[in-house]
Each structure stands twice: as structure tokens, then as C-alpha cells.
Amino acid sequence: MSDVTLEKDMSVQTFGLWRKCVRAAVGGLEILHTHIILVLSLLFILCLLVIYLHISQLKAQMVATIALRGADTYARESSDMREWYAVEAIQRLHILGMKTPSSQKTEGAIPLPTLLSSSLGGKLTSRRPGEQVRLLSEYPFPQAGDKEQPLDGFQGEALEFLKTYPEQSYYRVEQVDGRQALRFATVGRMQQGCVNCHNEEADSPKRDWQVGQVGGIVEIVYPLNSLENMTSMNWRESYGMIGVLVMLWSGGFGLVVLKLRGVSSELEEQVQHRTTELYESNRHLEMEIKERKLAEDTIRQARDNLEKRVQERTGKLAASNAELIREVAERKRAEDDSRSLNAQLLQRSAQLEASNKELEAFSYSVSHDLRAPLRGIDGFSQAVLEDYDEKLDDSGRSYLNRVRAASQRMSQLIDAMLNLARLTRAEIHSQTFDMSVIAKSILDDLQKFEPEREVECVVTNNLLATADPQLLRAVLENLLGNAWKFTRQQQHPRIEFGHGQYKGQAAFFVKDNGAGFDMTYAHKLFGAFQRLHAYTEYPGVGVGLATVHRIIQRHGGQIWPEGAVDEGATFYFTL
Amino acid sequence: MTHKHILLVEDHPDDEELTMRALKKNNIMNEVVVARDGVEALEYLFGTGAHAGRDMDVMPQIILLDLKLPKIDGLEVLRRLRADDRTKFLPVVVLTSSKEEQDIVKSYQLGANSYVRKPVDFQEFSQAVQNLGLYWLILNESAPERVPV
Numbered sequence: 039m040s041d042v043t044l045e046k047d048m049s050v051q052t053f054g055l056w057r058k059c060v061r062a063a064v065g066g067l068e069i070l071h072t073h074i075i076l077v078l079s080l081l082f083i084l085c086l087l088v089i090y091l092h093i094s095q096l097k098a099q100m101v102a103t104i105a106l107r108g109a110d111t112y113a114r115e116s117s118d119m120r121e122w123y124a125v126e127a128i129q130r131l132h133i134l135g136m137k138t139p140s141s142q143k144t145e146g147a148i149p150l151p152t153l154l155s156s157s158l159g160g161k162l163t164s165r166r167p168g169e170q171v172r173l174l175s176e177y178p179f180p181q182a183g184d185k186e187q188p189l190d191g192f193q194g195e196a197l198e199f200l201k202t203y204p205e206q207s208y209y210r211v212e213q214v215d216g217r218q219a220l221r222f223a224t225v226g227r228m229q230q231g232c233v234n235c236h237n238e239e240a241d242s243p244k245r246d247w248q249v250g251q252v253g254g255i256v257e258i259v260y261p262l263n264s265l266e267n268m269t270s271m272n273w274r275e276s277y278g279m280i281g282v283l284v285m286l287w288s289g290g291f292g293l294v295v296l297k298l299r300g301v302s303s304e305l306e307e308q309v310q311h312r313t314t315e316l317y318e319s320n321r322h323l324e325m326e327i328k329e330r331k332l333a334e335d336t337i338r339q340a341r342d343n344l345e346k347r348v349q350e351r352t353g354k355l356a357a358s359n360a361e362l363i364r365e366v367a368e369r370k371r372a373e374d375d376s377r378s379l380n381a382q383l384l385q386r387s388a389q390l391e392a393s394n395k396e397l398e399a400f401s402y403s404v405s406h407d408l409r410a411p412l413r414g415i416d417g418f419s420q421a422v423l424e425d426y427d428e429k430l431d432d433s434g435r436s437y438l439n440r441v442r443a444a445s446q447r448m449s450q451l452i453d454a455m456l457n458l459a460r461l462t463r464a465e466i467h468s469q470t471f472d473m474s475v476i477a478k479s480i481l482d483d484l485q486k487f488e489p490e491r492e493v494e495c496v497v498t499n500n501l502l503a504t505a506d507p508q509l510l511r512a513v514l515e516n517l518l519g520n521a522w523k524f525t526r527q528q529q530h531p532r533i534e535f536g537h538g539q540y541k542g543q544a545a546f547f548v549k550d551n552g553a554g555f556d557m558t559y560a561h562k563l564f565g566a567f568q569r570l571h572a573y574t575e576y577p578g579v580g581v582g583l584a585t586v587h588r589i590i591q592r593h594g595g596q597i598w599p600e601g602a603v604d605e606g607a608t609f610y611f612t613l
Numbered sequence: 614m615t616h617k618h619i620l621l622v623e624d625h626p627d628d629e630e631l632t633m634r635a636l637k638k639n640n641i642m643n644e645v646v647v648a649r650d651g652v653e654a655l656e657y658l659f660g661t662g663a664h665a666g667r668d669m670d671v672m673p674q675i676i677l678l679d680l681k682l683p684k685i686d687g688l689e690v691l692r693r694l695r696a697d698d699r700t701k702f703l704p705v706v707v708l709t710s711s712k713e714e715q716d717i718v719k720s721y722q723l724g725a726n727s728y729v730r731k732p733v734d735f736q737e738f739s740q741a742v743q744n745l746g747l748y749w750l751i752l753n754e755s756a757p758e759r760v761p762v
Contacts, residue, residue, distance in 0.1 A: 401713070406709070406711050407710075409710040409731075412733045413627070413631065413733045413735070413738065414631070416733050416734055416735050417634070417738065421735075442734075442735075445733060446733055449733035453712070460714075
């Protein structure tokens with residue numbers, strides 16, 4: 039165990055004690071506070087008691103002091119009177135020859151100073167009962183009447199004390215003759231007059247007296263009761279005044295207390311009122327706090343909800359963001375694809391343009407150069423026929439004519455091919471127009487070309503189309519021309535142009551009741567130079583439907599045939 | 614060289630022969646000067662090269678101009694002679710195998726007076742030549758040879 043722990047223990051103890059003290063002080067203060075009036079009253083009574091005791095003591099002291107003064111004064115006066123008597127009276131009497139009687143018994147003798155003093159004292163004090171004056175000496179004259187009385191306790195002690203301390207006085211209070219009295223003693227010194235007598239007189243017990251030597255003592259008994267009676271009057275007045283003051287003070291105190299009580303009750307009322315108010319406001323505050331708490335809870339809940347929703351939303355956003363990123367990447371890839379496709383397209387377009395140009399050059403070349411030899415063949419065959427007619431037989435002439443027919447047919451083929459090529463290249467200038475009008479005009483032309491034929495032509499009016507009118511005219515020329523051509527062997531030929539639904543699709547149609555075709559070969563119908571009939575039966579170069587197909591295609595439309603052998607043909611087309 | 618002669622600009626000998634035959638068959642006896650390419654045609658018309666020193670007062674009554682020619686083609690020949698005061702009013706008939714639209718349009722733009730496509734059928738060709746001769750050599754009144762500047 040270290041010193042530190044010990045110190046700590048001590049400090050703990052001290053601290054405990056200190057705390058107890060503080061607690062006690064606080065308790066005392068509390069009691070003081072609650073019984074303030076009682077405490078004040080007790081204190082007041084205590085004060086009165088102290089004042090009373092103090093005054094009693096003061097009274098005793100005062101009586102003693104007055105008595106002392108009176109005794110002292112009397113002793114001094116008595117001494118002065120004796121000396122005066124010894125010097126002035128007795129010496130003069132000595133001079134006159136008169137003897138100083140040493141005894142009282144001597145007739146006509148004048149009294150001794152001591153006796154005079156005693157008797158005078160007795161005379162003087164006779165009016166004041168209890169007061170006594172005595173002169174005491176160790177060596178008294180025999181005439182002195184008092185010498186047979188022995189010294190009592192006080193007197194002996196006083197004599198012994200005053201011999202040692204002659205400058206002082208000796209006194210004490212004691213019972214004398216049944217009453218309280220001050221016993222005072224002082225020295226009586228030998229004066230010149232005294233010394234003269236005491237050293238000369240024959241019956242003097244001692245003859246070596248010196249002036250100033252202590253001859254004896256003077257005792258004065260001073261009763262105190264008269265003094266007390268004298269002063270008690272004043273004390274009664276004082277007590278009366280004090281009593282009045284006390285009563286006044288008590289009245290004031292009572293008033294103050296009453297006033298304080300009133301103030302206190304008022305204060306209490308105010309405090310109660312304030313407490314009620316405080317309680318009310320406290321209740322309000324509590325309610326407010328409760329409401330606040332409720333609101334806070336609601337807010338917290340809302341915030342939590344919001345947070346949850348934000349989190350959810352964030353999650354969704356993240357997901358959609360990822361999706362977006364993916365989409366963007368896809369888009370980018372698609373864009374790249376489309377860019378490369380575009381590049382390819384541009385390249386293809388350039389190629390196409392180049393090949394178009396080539397085709398144009400080819401067409402030009404065909405139109406120009408292929409025809410020239412044909413012209414030569416035909417021209418010179420004709421020249422042979424004309425110039426060498428007589429050298430040719432019928433067979434020779436026939437052959438030459440066939441040469442010419444073949445060359446002319448080839449010329450037709452070339453023209454048809456060029457036409458097809460031109461239609462493929464031609465720009466499309468779309469506008470809305472009435473196809474019915476064009477169809478009628480074409481049929482009229484065909485009728486004019488072969489006026490002998492009777493064909494029933496049915497055209498639906500007001501069939502509008504948005505396309506290139508010239509190209510659509512070519513389409514109708516070919517389709518109606520074919521219908522016209524292939525109904526030639528029909529007894530009641532009928533050609534119809536109209537618009538209707540075919541397998542749920544709206545389409546224009548050209549229908550005839552002519553030769554028809556075998557659907558097995560339908561796919562060959564639109565190929566260039568494809569024919570399903572003998573040339574001799576239905577002449578033609580076989581590019582008509584190819585041309586029609588190309589034009590419909592270039593308009594973004596479709597064309598399809600329907601028919602059967604000898605049951606007519608129908609061509610449907612959309613634009 | 615008569616005043617009313619024909620300038621035939623034709624590179625193909627067959628076509629030249631057939632044209633001459635057609636003219637003959639239609640009794641068009643006017644003199645025919647043949648130029649076998651564009652350069653020769655221009656030399657003849659402006660009296661330069663092989664035709665330097667030619668009498669420039671004599672100009673053809675009609676020029677039958679093929680388009681597809683060696684060296685300088687028919688359209689260029691047409692452009693040059695329309696650009697020259699001496700030849701700008703000479704009647705020019707484009708006589709060609711082409712039926713191409715662009716050829717027809719360009720020819721007229723450059724100031725051709727007529728555009729005739731040579732038919733393959735000789736009889737038709739002969740007919741066309743006869744019509745041309747009748748029109749350009751007989752009916753048509755040419756511009757004065759000396760054009761006041």
C-alpha cells in the first residue's frame with residue numbers, strides 16, 4: 039500500500055465530512071427559512087435576556103463604584119479633619135497650657151483626634167443607618183475607648199495589606215449587621231501634630247513616631263441597600279422605556295410580519311398563478327413536442343420512403359442506363375454498319391452510274407452500228423432483186439426477200455431492245471392523272487388501226503393514279519395491245535380495264551377473254567424476248583411484258599398474271 | 614461543179630453506195646461530193662487541207678451529215694460550220710442510224726435543219742432520200758451565198 043492511496047483515503051474521508059457539513063448547513067438554512075419568525079422571536083428574547091443581565095451587572099458595579107467613591111471621600115475628609123484638629127486645635131490648646139486628656143474619663147479634657155473623628159463619624163452616620171466609621175491602630179492611646187474591641191477578619195487583612203501597600207486602599211462587599219455593605223479601608227498617616235503628642239505623652243505606647251508613618255487604618259462601612267433603593271428608581275424608568283420600545287418593536291415586527299404574510303400570500307398567489315401558467319405552457323409545450331415528434335417521425339418515415347424510392351429509382355436508372363449504353367453501342371454499330379453500307383451503296387451507285395454510262399454507250403452503239411449492216415443487207419438484197427431480176431429464178435428472188443425480211447425483223451428487235459433500255463433509264467416524273475382516260479384513248483387507237491374488229495371494251499371511269507403518265511401509258515399500251523392481239527380469234531372478244539380487290543389487295547387490272555396462257559409458264563411471261571405463242575400465230579418481239587414489268591417495278595409496284603389456256607388472261611398491277 | 618451540189622458526209626462505204634443508189638433511183642442528178650470523215654468535210658467547206666484553193670464561192674446546196682464519224686464527229690462539224698459566217702446558213706440534214714433522243718436534241722440545238730433516221734428497209738430509205746431531194750434541192754430556197762457581214 040502506497041502513501042498515495044492513504045492520502046486518497048484521507049481526502050475521501052475529508053470530502054465525505056465536508057459533504058455532511060454542507061448538507062447539515064443546507065438543512066439548517068431550510069429550517070431557518072421555514073421558521074424564520076420563530077427564530078427571530080427567540081433571538082429577540084435572547085437579546086432581551088442579555089441586555090437584562092448586562093444592566094443588572096452594570097447596576098451592581100455602579101452601586102459599588104458610588105459606594106467606593108463615597109467611602110473614599112469620607113475617609114479623606116475624616117483624615118483631613120483629624121489633621122486639622124491635631125494641628126490647629128490641640129497645639130493651640132497646648133500653647134494655652136491645656137493638657138490633652140489621654141483618657142475620656144478625665145474631666146474637662148478635650149477629646150483626642152481619634153475619638154473626635156469616631157464620635158463625629160458616629161454622629162454623622164447616625165442618620166444613615168448601617169454606616170460606620172472606625173479608626174484602628176496597633177498602638178492606641180489608653181484613653182481611646184475602642185481598644186478593647188479586637189480586630190475582625192477584614193480589619194486584620196486590611197491592616198496587613200495597607201502596611202505593605204500604604205498608597206492603595208483595601209475594600210470588599212460583605213454582610214454587616216444583616217445588610218449588604220461595602221467595607222473600605224485606607225491608611226491614616228502620622229502628621230506633625232500627631233507625632234508631637236504621641237512621642238511626648240507619658241501614656242503613649244510608642245514614642246518614635248515619624249511624620250508620614252502609618253499610624254493606623256480608617257475603616258468605613260457603607261451599606262449598599264440605600265444606594266440600591268436610590269438607583270432602582272432610575273432603573274425602573276429605564277426598564278419601562280425598554281419595555282415600551284420592546285412593545286413598539288414587537289408591534290412593528292408584527293406589522294412587518296403581517297405585511298410580509300400578505301406579500302407572501304400575494305406572492306404565493308402569483309407563484310401559484312405563474313405555476314398554473316407554466317404548467318399550462320408546459321402542457322402546451324409537451325403537446326407541441328409530441329406533435330413535433332409526430333411530425334418528425336412522419337418526416338423521417340417520408341424521408342426513408344423517399345430514400346427507398348430514390349434507391350429504387352437509382353437502380354432502375356442504372357439498369358436503364360446500362361440498357362441505354364448497350365443501345366448506344368448497338369446504334370453506333372448500326373450506324374457504322376449503315377455508314378459502311380452507305381459507302382458500299384455510294385460505291386455501288388458509282389458502279390451503277392458507270393455501268394449505266396456503259397449501257398448508254400452500248401445502246402448508242404447498238405442503235406447506230408448494228409443497224410448499219412442490216413441496212414446494207416436489206417439495201418443490197420433489194421439492189422440484186424432490182425438490177426439482176428432477169429438472172430434470178432423465183433426461188434432466188436424468194437430467198438433474197440427472206441434475207442430482207444430477216445434483216446427488217448432484226449431491226450425491230452433492236453428497236454424494241456433499245457426501247458426497253460431507255461425505259462429502264464428514264465427518270466420518273468410522278469403526277470396524279472386519270473388512267474381511265476388514257477386506257478380509252480389507247481383502245482380508240484387500236485380500234486382505228488383495225489376498224490373491222492368488233493371488241494367489247496369496258497373501262498371503269500375515274501381511276502386515278504400517281505405515277506409517271508408517259509411510262510404508265512406505255513404499260514397500258516402493252517397490256518391493252520396484248521389483250522387486243524390475243525382476242526383476235528375470239529368470237530366475242532371482250533377487254534376490261536378496272537380496279538378491284540385481289541386476295542385482299544387493291545389492284546388495277548386488264549382482263550381479256552382471249553387465248554390465255556398456261557400458268558405453268560407464268561414466270562416466263564415477263565422475261566425479255568420470251569414468247570408463249572408462235573410468231574406466226576401472234577406476231578411480236580416479246581419485250582412488251584418485260585417493259586411493263588420493268589416500269590411497274592420502277593414505280594415500286596407489283597404485277598402478277600392470272601389465266602388459263604383459251605380462258606383469257608388477267609394482269610393485276612399495283613403502283 | 615454545179616452550183617446545186619450535195620455534200621455527203623458518210624464514213625461507211627455501204628451507206629455511201631446505198632445513198633448514191635437511192636439518189637440515182639430518184640433521178641436526183643445533182644453532183645455529190647463525199648467527205649469520209651469530219652476533218653475532210655471541214656477542209657472541203659473551209660477550203661483548207663486537201664481542198665485548199667477550192668472555189669469558195671461554190672457551196673453545197675445541202676449537206677447530208679452522218680453523226681458517227683472518224684476523227685471529228687458529225688455534231689462537232691455542225692457546231693463549227695454554224696460558227697462560221699461562210700457556212701452558218703448552209704442547210705444541214707442529219708442523216709443517221711441513231712434514233713437516240715440526245716442525238717436528236719443536240720443536233721437541233723446546234724442548228725441542224727432536219728433530222729432523218731436511215732430506215733433499214735431500203736425502199737423506205739429510198740423514199741426518204743427522194744423526199745429530201747425534192748424538198749431541199751427544189752422546194753427550199755437557200756440563203757444568199759454571199760452573206761453581207
